[in-house]
Every structure is written in C-alpha cells, then in structure tokens.
Amino acid sequence: MADTAAPADPPFRLSMLIYDRRYRGWTIQIVVFLVVMTAAAWLINNTLENLAALGKDFSFRFLGQRAGYDIPQRLIPYTADSTHLRATVVGLLNTLLVSILGCIAATVLGVVAGVLRLSNNWIVARLLTIYVEIFRNIPLLLWILVIYAIFTEALPPPNAFRGEDPAASMVLFDSIALTNRYTAIPSLHATSDPGSLSLGWGVLISWAAVAFVLAFVAAVIAHRAIRRWAKARQEETGARPTTWPISLGLYVVPAVVLWFWFGITVERPVLAGFNFAGGSNVHNALVALWLALTLYTGAFIAEIVRAGILAVSKGQTEAAYALGLRPGRTMSLVVLPQALRVIVPPLISQWLNLTKNSSLAIATGYMDLRATLGGTTLNQTGRELEAMVLMMLIYLVLSLIISGGMNIYNARIRLRER
Amino acid sequence: MKRSVLLATLGGAVLAGGMASAATLDEVKARDVLNCGVNTGLAGFAAPDANGNWQGFDVAVCKALAAAVLGDATKVKYVPTTGQTRFTALSSGEVDVLARNSTWSFQRDTDLKLDFVATNYYDGQGFMVPRALGVTSATELDGATVCIQTGTTTELNLADWFRANNITYQPVNIDSNAEGEQQYLAGACDAYTTDASGLAATRAAFANPDDHIILPEIISKEPLAIAVRHGDNEWGDIVRWTFFALVAAEDYGITSANLEEQAANSQNPEVQRLLGKTDDLGAMIGLDADWAKRAIAASGNYGEIFNATIGEATPIKLNRGLNAQWTQGGLMYAPPFR
Numbered sequence A: 001m002a003d004t005a006a007p008a009d010p011p012f013r014l015s016m017l018i019y020d021r022r023y024r025g026w027t028i029q030i031v032v033f034l035v036v037m038t039a040a041a042w043l044i045n046n047t048l049e050n051l052a053a054l055g056k057d058f059s060f061r062f063l064g065q066r067a068g069y070d071i072p073q074r075l076i077p078y079t080a081d082s083t084h085l086r087a088t089v090v091g092l093l094n095t096l097l098v099s100i101l102g103c104i105a106a107t108v109l110g111v112v113a114g115v116l117r118l119s120n121n122w123i124v125a126r127l128l129t130i131y132v133e134i135f136r137n138i139p140l141l142l143w144i145l146v147i148y149a150i151f152t153e154a155l156p157p158p159n160a161f162r163g164e165d166p167a168a169s170m171v172l173f174d175s176i177a178l179t180n181r182y183t184a185i186p187s188l189h190a191t192s193d194p195g196s197l198s199l200g201w202g203v204l205i206s207w208a209a210v211a212f213v214l215a216f217v218a219a220v221i222a223h224r225a226i227r228r229w230a231k232a233r234q235e236e237t238g239a240r241p242t243t244w245p246i247s248l249g250l251y252v253v254p255a256v257v258l259w260f261w262f263g264i265t266v267e268r269p270v271l272a273g274f275n276f277a278g279g280s281n282v283h284n285a286l287v288a289l290w291l292a293l294t295l296y297t298g299a300f301i302a303e304i305v306r307a308g309i310l311a312v313s314k315g316q317t318e319a320a321y322a323l324g325l326r327p328g329r330t331m332s333l334v335v336l337p338q339a340l341r342v343i344v345p346p347l348i349s350q351w352l353n354l355t356k357n358s359s360l361a362i363a364t365g366y367m368d369l370r371a372t373l374g375g376t377t378l379n380q381t382g383r384e385l386e387a388m389v390l391m392m393l394i395y396l397v398l399s400l401i402i403s404g405g406m407n408i409y410n411a412r413i414r415l416r417e418r
Numbered sequence B: 001m002k003r004s005v006l007l008a009t010l011g012g013a014v015l016a017g018g019m020a021s022a023a024t025l026d027e028v029k030a031r032d033v034l035n036c037g038v039n040t041g042l043a044g045f046a047a048p049d050a051n052g053n054w055q056g057f058d059v060a061v062c063k064a065l066a067a068a069v070l071g072d073a074t075k076v077k078y079v080p081t082t083g084q085t086r087f088t089a090l091s092s093g094e095v096d097v098l099a100r101n102s103t104w105s106f107q108r109d110t111d112l113k114l115d116f117v118a119t120n121y122y123d124g125q126g127f128m129v130p131r132a133l134g135v136t137s138a139t140e141l142d143g144a145t146v147c148i149q150t151g152t153t154t155e156l157n158l159a160d161w162f163r164a165n166n167i168t169y170q171p172v173n174i175d176s177n178a179e180g181e182q183q184y185l186a187g188a189c190d191a192y193t194t195d196a197s198g199l200a201a202t203r204a205a206f207a208n209p210d211d212h213i214i215l216p217e218i219i220s221k222e223p224l225a226i227a228v229r230h231g232d233n234e235w236g237d238i239v240r241w242t243f244f245a246l247v248a249a250e251d252y253g254i255t256s257a258n259l260e261e262q263a264a265n266s267q268n269p270e271v272q273r274l275l276g277k278t279d280d281l282g283a284m285i286g287l288d289a290d291w292a293k294r295a296i297a298a299s300g301n302y303g304e305i306f307n308a309t310i311g312e313a314t315p316i317k318l319n320r321g322l323n324a325q326w327t328q329g330g331l332m333y334a335p336p337f338r
C-alpha cells in the first residue's frame, strides 16, 4: 500500500520561485508589478517635487475663472466673459463636430474609393491608386496646411464682392459667397417664431428645428414600417406593392407643412461692412481641416475596404453571378456584408485616428479642444500640467467611447459559428 | 498598464522640465553658452540676418548679457519661441532668459512664477490696416476680421477693447508673426493687431510698406520686459543690472566709440563705478570688475542699440517716444550704480 501513495511534495526551496513552473509565473508578475509601481511612484513624486520647486501647485481652479479671449467658431453661446471650463466645452464640441463630419465623409469616400480601386476600368482603378498613394504617403499636417493655404490664397477676400463691378461674384443664384475667410451660405428663419427649447447652460434650440427633426425621425420610422409591410406582402403574394410615392410623401409633406406653419424664410448673405452678414458663415478653418482629414483618412479606409473585399472568396461573387445578380447588387448584397467583418475592426482605428488627428486643427486656427484648453487657456493661465492631463483624459474617454460603441456593433455583425 | 504608460509619459515630460531654480549663473558658466529665448523672427527685434546671425533689439540684450557673464558676446544660443511656447521654455529651464517682446503683467509675474527684471521697450497695442480699406480709426472696425496671435496679452486686450467700445469683431487665431503676416496680406483678415512696435517691424518687412497704415489708437500698456525664472534672485540681479548698465551708459554719454577712453579717464564717479575702475560692483553680483564694460562693448549703449536696430534710420522707423532717457522726457531711467 505504501508503495502506491503519491510522492510527497518536495520541501519548498527558494530557488523554486525561479525554476519551478508552478511558482515562476507568480514571481514574474509580482516583480513586474513592483517595478511598475515603484517607477510610477518615483515619477509622481518627481512631478510633485518639481512643481514645488517651481512654486506651483496642482489645481483645476483655473477652470472657473474668466477666460477673457474670444472664440470665432462655437456651437454653444460663449463670450470672453465665460469661464475656461466653458471655453473647454466649446473646444470639445468643435473637436466632436469636425471628427463626426470627418468620420462620415472619410467612410463614404473610403468605401467608394476602395470599391472603385478594384474596378475593371483601368483608368478608374489607376486614378484611385494615385489618390490613395498620394494621400497616404504625405503627412497630414502638410495636407492641412496646403488645403488651408489654397483657401486663403486662391479665394477672394469679402471686399472683392463690393462695388458696382466687383472682382468676385457669388454663386448659385447669388446665394453663396466663397471667400478666403469662410463660405457664406443662406440661413433659415422662422417668421412666426415658436420660441426655443432650453437645454440648460444657455443652449437654446428653436422649436422649429426640433419639429423638423421630429418629423424626419417619424418619417424614417414610418418608412421602415412600410417597407416591412411591403416585404410581407411580397412574400405572401409574390408581387411587391409600389411604395415609393408613399415614402416620398412621408418625408416631403410634413416638411412642407412645417415650412409654411412656421413661415420659414431664406435669408441670403449680403456684404455688410467688412464681412457677409444675414446668412451663416462656415469658416474655412473648419472646411479645410475637415477636407484634409477626410481625404487623408479616406485613403486609409479605401485600403481597408479593398482588403476586406479581397478577403471574400471569389466563389461568392461567382455564385452570385450564377444566380443572375448584377455586379452592383453582388457587391452590395453579397460581398460587402461579408467584407464588413474584416473591415470593421481596422475601420474603428481609423476613426480613432481621425478624432485624434483633429487636434492638428491649430494649424488652421480652428478652435478645437487642443486650441482652447490645450492652447489659449493653457497659455493664459500657465497651467500646463493640469491642462495637459485634462486634455489627455478627454481624448482618452472619447476614444474609449468610440471603440466601445464600435465593438458592440462589431460583435453584432460577427459571423455566428454554429 | 495603460495608466502607468500615461504616468510615464507625464512624468517624462515633467522630468525633462528638470529642476529649474538651481543657480542659473553657475549653469551658464559651466555650459559656457547663454540660452536666450527670442521670438521666431521679427525684423529689428530678433531675426537672423543674411549670414544666419541673429540681430536685433532683443538680441542685443542677449549679447550684452553673454558678454558680461561669459566674456564673449557671441556665446549665445538663440532659442526661437512662439507666443505659446515662450514661458514654458523659460520655466522648464530650456532658456536662461527671455527677451521676446513679452509684456510684463501681474499674472505672468506672480502666477506663472516669472520675474520681469526690466522693461526694455515701453509699448502699447495698435492696429494695422491696408490703406485701401479707407479706415482711419480703430473705432471704425466694427464687424471686421482681426488677426491675432494666440497666447498673448494682445488677444485679451482685443476682446476687452471691442467690448468696451460696443463693437464686434471676428478673431483669426494665428500662431506666429509669420503666419499673421501671410493671413493679413492675403486679406484673410481686415486688420492685424499686436504691439505697435511689432506692427512697425512687420510692416517694414512688407513689399509695399506704404500701402498699410497703423491706426492712431493705442489700446493698452505693453511694457515689453526681460524675464527670468522666479526664485533665482542672483541671476535676476545680473540680468537687471546688465540691462541698466546699457541704459546708464547712454545717460552718462558712454558709447562704444568712447568706452575705452571713458574707462581710463572719466572723472565722473558714477562712470568710474559702472566701468569697474572703483568700488568693484561686479563682485557683488558674482562677476568681475569689467562686466558692465563688456556689456556696453557688445552692441553699444541703449540708445545706440535702439538707433541701430529699430530707430528712425532703420526701415522700422520707430522714434524714441516713451523709450527716450528720462532726461529727454522718456521712461528710460537706470537707478544709481553705487
């Protein structure tokens, strides 16, 4: 009996921490942990000591102080009397604005360019190759500077529109003026003013705008319901009822009704004094930055899309052709949905890149987060460390939100293996 | 792990900042070169000439200081700084002294932990517009687009002044004078605003300076001063008195031409003390007896520097105005050397 007993564990020796696989993992983890923590403690200590040596403290009180500087582009009310906190939010919203516009445009551009790069048409494919290579291989900052410089140098200043025989003229039935500062576009006004919805923090949205948005959302929902109904009918009877006139009506009729209800008028920009007034001025800083971000990121997305499409086996296309699907439908119904699984993960990182790259805005004077909190506020208050830490945190949170959201989407479209 | 990476980055940034308040004089001597923060290029104040040598009104301060401390006016490393980077460069120890059109203000002096040791140019903020615009007063600028350098006092004054006068403007934020010049000349802004001296210097570099006018309004006080880090008072004293040596030299008629002769023969006790013949003032600030003599020899006295770099005879054509000696109705006034 004694012979079959399991051999007793050998007594523990220190060398086993290194040579015994059961302990080695733990040893390494604990050592690494201690090293990292010591390094972190040393760095923090060093930071605090250096701050003390400079006679500075670490405090975010400056956020509550009067900012004192003006911001030309803002989505919420802001004056020089507002606080640095508000200036930070104005900057953050500007960052979000250009990032969202950029992500949408870059994705559309990237998908189109990626698909067309695989086109059988030699010229089209080559042209897109040139586009991709040029934009991918030149630093983004240069593109921003070049595009902004083109806007500034090539377009006329507003006072070129003045006089009997102006050097420059407005386009599109005299409703849009392209100047070297901004594009002046017409704006909409409600003559029977319905008042505004207050979102707090001085942010007001006209009820008219709210009504239009609600009408649009309702139309989308109704439109989807109708399509579902039409599909059911098609499955039952084999014939698909014509629904597009109804759908069109769903979108158009409420809009027209609201238009007359609120007495919407179009106000054209006119030159008043030094600048155009009346309409809205979309600053070149925003447009140039947006264009540069779009073209640059679009080139990367095009490559991702192309790779995604190539990853779908050729047999799928051939099978679709064999079923009689036209190339366009094959692409949109068979290939792209499958390619999406390959495309989405790298697409997320492109969106993250675009958002972070938007911090190059300062090159055009566009007042994003980097230019307000990390620029003028930092500079006027001298709170480098605080401003930098806060800015890094905001970008970090922003990135985590984007990738979190996209990961959820990615999980939904993932191939479900059975 | 992510957090520790963040901390490491931060810490790295702070470490690079380094200990700032160690004895700057010893550091400069050990390094044998003075790191002087100047602007990125403003004709007359600080700009490299055709041979790549920095020249100008602010540069002369660096030279005088290097001559006083290191015995050689060429032992200077010029560090170009923008409105946004200048104070960080100073407090992080990247430069030993900042001579860069920087306005002495309460908050910079206290909260930013800087010390402004002396004003080398008394200035005020003005506006420049193209002559063709037909504007003759800044109060006519209602609704105009104005180019403004970020991180400056002038950007705050601009906001205040337009509000006080109940008129509006659109700012175009620019990062350096060169960028402002380009935007302004392209017509992307109607007016350019900064220190009046900066406007004159910028305009002088234009192809057609006469097509632009500087409006009569001066909307602020801009004492452009030399700055050092707060806390190293010995170094602050050296910088302050080196500058005053230049001002005093003009006051007492010491020029680069008669410097040697004055040093040898002057009977004026103040001149004798200044030039190190008696009293050995240099020892009191950790330098030798000839420190002020060398500082003056570097580019001449304050008036000579002014006339050679930004005065009436130069393209910048600034008159002495507030920057004349106190005996001429100006504000330049060196305390007694004794």
Ligand SMILES: N[C@@H](CCC(=O)N[C@@H](CS)C(=O)NCC(=O)O)C(=O)O
Pocket (backbone or CB within 6 Å): B038, B039, B040, B041, B042, B081, B082, B083, B100, B101, B102, B103, B104, B149, B151, B152, B153, B154, B175, B176, B177, B178, B194, B195, B197, B198, B199, B222, B224
């Ligand atoms: N005096 C103001 C403004 C100083 C300033 O930035 N001046 C500009 C225009 S005169 C300048 O020196 N620019 C040169 C450059 O950008 O390097 C301040 O201290 O904030």
